[in-house]
Amino acid sequence: MVVMAGRPGLWQAGPMRRPRPVVGVISDRRMLGAHPFHVQGEKYLTAIAEGAGGFPVGIPALADRLDVLEILATVDGLLLTGSPSNVEPRRYGGPPSAPGTLHDPHRDEPALRLIPAAVGAGLPVLAICRGFQEMNVAFGGTLHQAVHEAPGLADHREDKAAALDVQYGPAHEVVFTPGGLLARLTGRSCATVNSLHSQGIERLGPGLRAEATAHDGLVEAIVAADAPGFALGLQWHPEWKVLENPVSLAIFRAFGDACRSYRR
Numbered sequence: 001m002v003v004m005a006g007r008p009g010l011w012q013a014g015p016m017r018r019p020r021p022v023v024g025v026i027s028d029r030r031m032l033g034a035h036p037f038h039v040q041g042e043k044y045l046t047a048i049a050e051g052a053g054g055f056p057v058g059i060p061a062l063a064d065r066l067d068v069l070e071i072l073a074t075v076d077g078l079l080l081t082g083s084p085s086n087v088e089p090r091r092y093g094g095p096p097s098a099p100g101t102l103h104d105p106h107r108d109e110p111a112l113r114l115i116p117a118a119v120g121a122g123l124p125v126l127a128i129c130r131g132f133q134e135m136n137v138a139f140g141g142t143l144h145q146a147v148h149e150a151p152g153l154a155d156h157r158e159d160k161a162a163a164l165d166v167q168y169g170p171a172h173e174v175v176f177t178p179g180g181l182l183a184r185l186t187g188r189s190c191a192t193v194n195s196l197h198s199q200g201i202e203r204l205g206p207g208l209r210a211e212a213t214a215h216d217g218l219v220e221a222i223v224a225a226d227a228p229g230f231a232l233g234l235q236w237h238p239e240w241k242v243l244e245n246p247v248s249l250a251i252f253r254a255f256g257d258a259c260r261s262y263r264r
Helices: 042-052 068-072 105-121 130-138 181-186 246-263
Strands: 002-004 011-013 022-026 028-032 035-039 055-059 077-080 125-128 142-144 172-176 190-193 200-203 208-214 219-224 231-234
Touching (some): 022 042, 042 246, 077 130, 105 130, 172 181
Parallel strands (some): 022 055, 125 231
Antiparallel strands (some): 142 200, 208 219, 219 231
């Protein structure tokens, strides 16, 4: 309960609720008109608030102005989101991207520095889509730039002309690693997930372990094998309507619990 005491503008707090854990959300850098903006997708912020019970705050893509350790000291968890942009191939020794490919080097720089530092410190990390790919690159892995062009792999892209509910609807099954984190969190051996990506893991980074694979063998989820805390990456989008999907909700709740434990 909060009551006014004395005069307008002066407040007295009653019994305080336990603060939500603060979850840092990596920003994309976008040009809106003539000016750069640092942005996060609303669906990720909503999933943190509703699914994880956290308080989302943006981490600006200002790698040359913000110290990684200072960032880690201010948050209780780290979320690396999906994005329309791709990780620059020079970050993993890949060939040049196809003409017209959207990149965001201002995000690459802090993300690739934050991930190993956060994992090493035991800070809970949840990496989604582009974040999943960043996690693999940060650990020394490589990426397919066009999964649909790789021999033996399926087309994992969405129909961009379809309605959002169709784009983010069930697309294919992934099989969880027996006894792995996802199997334990969900109590399941597999799940049907959405699929909205053209990049994907080519070579798994050292120190990472596959947590789920698609029918074509593509790695769809990873964990940092020796991480002292929660460190999970997912190629699909569990943030979409998180409260309506039991598997997605289990993931975000586990992430939120890890953030609360880290805060304590």
